[in-house]
Amino acid sequence: MSKVILSVRNLHVRFSLRGRTLHALRGVSLDVYDGESIAIVGESGSGKSVLNKNFIGLLDKNGEIPEGSIRYYGMGDKMRHYSAAGQDENGDYIDLAQLRKNVDWLRIRGSEICMIPQDPMTSLNPLKTVGWQIAEALTLHRGMKGKMAHEEVIRLLEDVRIDDPERRARQYPHELSGGMRQRVVIAIAIACNPRVLICDEPTTALDVTIQAQVLDLLRDIKKKYSLTVIFITHDLGVVANIADRVAVMYAGDIVELGLVDEIFFDPRHPYTWALLSSLPQLGVKGEELYAIRGTPPNLFQEITGDAYAARNPHALVIDKRELPPYFDVSPTHRARTWLLDPRAPKVEPPKAISKLKELGGVSRG
Amino acid sequence: MLKYLLKRFARSLFTLFLILTIVFILVRQMPIEGYFSNFDKMTETQIQNGLEQMGLTQPMWKQLLNFYTRLLHGDLGTSRVYYRGKPVWDILRTKLPLSVQLGSLAILFSMLVGLPMGTLMAKYKGRFPDQLGTVFIVLIQAVPAAVYYLFIQLYGTELLSIKLRFDEGNWISWILPVFSLSLGNIAYYAMWLRRYMVDESNKDYVTLARIKGAGEGRIMFRHIFRNAFVPMAQYLPTSFLNTVIGSIYIESIWSIKGMGGLLVDVIHKQDNEMILGIVLIFSCVGILGLMLGDLLMTLFDPRISFTKKAGEV
Numbered sequence: 001m002s003k004v005i006l007s008v009r010n011l012h013v014r015f016s017l018r019g020r021t022l023h024a025l026r027g028v029s030l031d032v033y034d035g036e037s038i039a040i041v042g043e044s045g046s047g048k049s050v051l052n053k054n055f056i057g058l059l060d061k062n063g064e065i066p067e068g069s070i071r072y073y074g075m076g077d078k079m080r081h082y083s084a085a086g087q088d089e090n091g092d093y094i095d096l097a098q099l100r101k102n103v104d105w106l107r108i109r110g111s112e113i114c115m116i117p118q119d120p121m122t123s124l125n126p127l128k129t130v131g132w133q134i135a136e137a138l139t140l141h142r143g144m145k146g147k148m149a150h151e152e153v154i155r156l157l158e159d160v161r162i163d164d165p166e167r168r169a170r171q172y173p174h175e176l177s178g179g180m181r182q183r184v185v186i187a188i189a190i191a192c193n194p195r196v197l198i199c200d201e202p203t204t205a206l207d208v209t210i211q212a213q214v215l216d217l218l219r220d221i222k223k224k225y226s227l228t229v230i231f232i233t234h235d236l237g238v239v240a241n242i243a244d245r246v247a248v249m250y251a252g253d254i255v256e257l258g259l260v261d262e263i264f265f266d267p268r269h270p271y272t273w274a275l276l277s278s279l280p281q282l283g284v285k286g287e288e289l290y291a292i293r294g295t296p297p298n299l300f301q302e303i304t305g306d307a308y309a310a311r312n313p314h315a316l317v318i319d320k321r322e323l324p325p326y327f328d329v330s331p332t333h334r335a336r337t338w339l340l341d342p343r344a345p346k347v348e349p350p351k352a353i354s355k356l357k358e359l360g361g362v363s364r365g
Numbered sequence: 366m367l368k369y370l371l372k373r374f375a376r377s378l379f380t381l382f383l384i385l386t387i388v389f390i391l392v393r394q395m396p397i398e399g400y401f402s403n404f405d406k407m408t409e410t411q412i413q414n415g416l417e418q419m420g421l422t423q424p425m426w427k428q429l430l431n432f433y434t435r436l437l438h439g440d441l442g443t444s445r446v447y448y449r450g451k452p453v454w455d456i457l458r459t460k461l462p463l464s465v466q467l468g469s470l471a472i473l474f475s476m477l478v479g480l481p482m483g484t485l486m487a488k489y490k491g492r493f494p495d496q497l498g499t500v501f502i503v504l505i506q507a508v509p510a511a512v513y514y515l516f517i518q519l520y521g522t523e524l525l526s527i528k529l530r531f532d533e534g535n536w537i538s539w540i541l542p543v544f545s546l547s548l549g550n551i552a553y554y555a556m557w558l559r560r561y562m563v564d565e566s567n568k569d570y571v572t573l574a575r576i577k578g579a580g581e582g583r584i585m586f587r588h589i590f591r592n593a594f595v596p597m598a599q600y601l602p603t604s605f606l607n608t609v610i611g612s613i614y615i616e617s618i619w620s621i622k623g624m625g626g627l628l629v630d631v632i633h634k635q636d637n638e639m640i641l642g643i644v645l646i647f648s649c650v651g652i653l654g655l656m657l658g659d660l661l662m663t664l665f666d667p668r669i670s671f672t673k674k675a676g677e678v
Binding site: 056058102106107108109110111114115117119122123124125126127128136137140141172174185188189192 | 568569570572573574575576577578579580581587588591592595665666667668
């Protein structure tokens with residue numbers, strides 16, 4: 001595999017809410033490789049968005065990082081501006097977790113790490129033309145102005161497959177459909193010329209036919225601009241479609257990480273099993289769809305042992321006492337569950353998982 | 366666009382007609398004692414003669430007809446009490462420009478101070494500049510204007526070593542009345558702009574601008590300000606009108622010969638022609654203000670259009 005570009009190590013994030021502390025991330029570790037596309041999946045509140053907000057320094061004001069680091073290896077020449085710099089086996093890095101000042105982030109946001117926000121309908125400034133908003137990114141990061149910027153705007157709009165770009169560039173966001181606005185947002189993101197692109201549920205707000213087009217577009221853009229893409233999603237269909245690797249998050253931690261085939265066809269963590277079993281495509285006509293029982297743990301409270309234990313039908317006694325370490329399944333696949341301990345009883349994954357394997361060829365298209 | 370404006374203009378004329386008619390009729394419901402200074406000593410016939418002379422004994426429809434016929438010929442009538450025998454238009458013509466000048470300067474100054482103030486307050490929300498601004502706004506709104514107007518007059522004139530009386534030809538003597546007149550508007554603009562900007566700064570497009578790598582200053586001025594200004598634009602012309610009319614107290618303490626207290630004064634004196642003349646002017650300015658407000662909004666916001674429905678391409 002290629003070089004590591006972003007390395008999260010034992011990251012903790014806490015929010016203080018009305019005098020109480022919410023432990024949103026509980027020691028996340030993750031390496032993101034240059035040029036890959038990795039999907040982060042998990043239910044609402046599992047911390048996937050919080051994790052990604054750290055990468056662009058947009059953590060809410062009441063959040064803090066008490067522990068851990070986020071090493072970014074792609075800074076190049078701009079390294080000299082930073083004191084939070086260092087060197088390890090992956091190369092020169094700066095630690096994003098230590099950046100506090102807005103100026104420090106301005107050299108990273110957009111030009112190094114950029115993000116496509118969730119809702120294209122509200123993400124564009126309603127009073128500025130589409131062209132102006134793309135050109136702004138060009139001015140900020142590539143020093144382009146006037147005619148040069150305009151030509152580049154047209155080129156970018158063509159890149160995101162918008163017809164009649166000359167006319168569209170002069171239009172305001174309200175004159176564009178949702179799918180087109182999402183394309184404009186993507187054009188803004190690539191106008192910044194980033195190395196890492198975070199897509200925060202990029203298709204959730206769009207209707208199904210447009211979803212496929214936007215995913216297609218993202219795949220092409222990724223190739224053309226050799227981007228590293230991080231997808232945040234709870235749509236496993238998107239994951240199967242576009243990701244190289246998958247990280248499954250639960251209650252502020254990554255419980256399983258592996259190549260997309262390993263996660264879909266050989267999942268090891270009971271939470272991943274449950275997640276996959278609840279795919280509606282696996283339902284049998286006439287039977288109720290599978291749903292995970294219970295609710296995620298309260299992150300205001302200290303969690304001992306495996307956070308999923310309370311909802312896990314296969315939970316062992318030790319699950320409630322001690323946090324399992326990561327067990328390696330393969331060099332690319334690891335899971336945080338005691339079931340992988342050699343001393344653990346043999347537990348068969350639910351039937352739905354083997355069914356998924358059979359369906360595999362079909363669903364992956 | 367032109368069609369819309371014409372339609373709007375026709376509607377405005379109708380509104381104007383309604384206002385004038387209602388006021389015309391209301392004025393004539395006032396007690397007849399008010400028309401005469403020595404009512405108690407007058408005989409019945411004297412009173413009748415007097416009323417007849419004023420044309421008040423005719424049936425209402427005829428009086429109205431006369432009024433509108435005159436109006437259409439550009440005649441606002443003559444003052445009866447306020448300035449006996451002088452045409453209403455001649456009286457207003459000397460007073461109007463002074464009030465309008467005063468009001469315009471005050472509005473201009475309010476915008477120059479109030480808008481940056483609101484912007485700064487929004488930018489430093491919850492911190493010192495915001496708190497300072499809030500104290501100012503609360504003070505201005507809680508303390509009766511009369512109190513600080515007098516303070517400004519008393520200490521201001523001393524400081525600038527000028528007379529208490531307003532002198533139109535001397536620009537220094539404009540400073541304090543304009544300043545006094547501005548204070549309320551400054552607080553008003555700052556308060557609303559701050560509020561709208563804070564609202565806007567939580568919107569998604571601001572996050573995208575931040576993700577793009579735009580600095581906070583750029584986000585404030587290039588993205589948020591204009592969005593926050595749209596809802597305010599509509600009220601600017603109206604607040605101008607209020608400033609012109611609302612300068613009663615300022616004009617009286619500085620002895621400025623403007624329009625400020627005129628309406629109340631002539632109602633008190635039952636000077637019917639003057640009342641209608643002033644109402645006509647204020648209504649025109651008011652209607653024009655609303656129209657201008659809407660026009661301003663379309664200028665600032667491409668989503669608002671006179672001719673197209675939203676969402677149409």
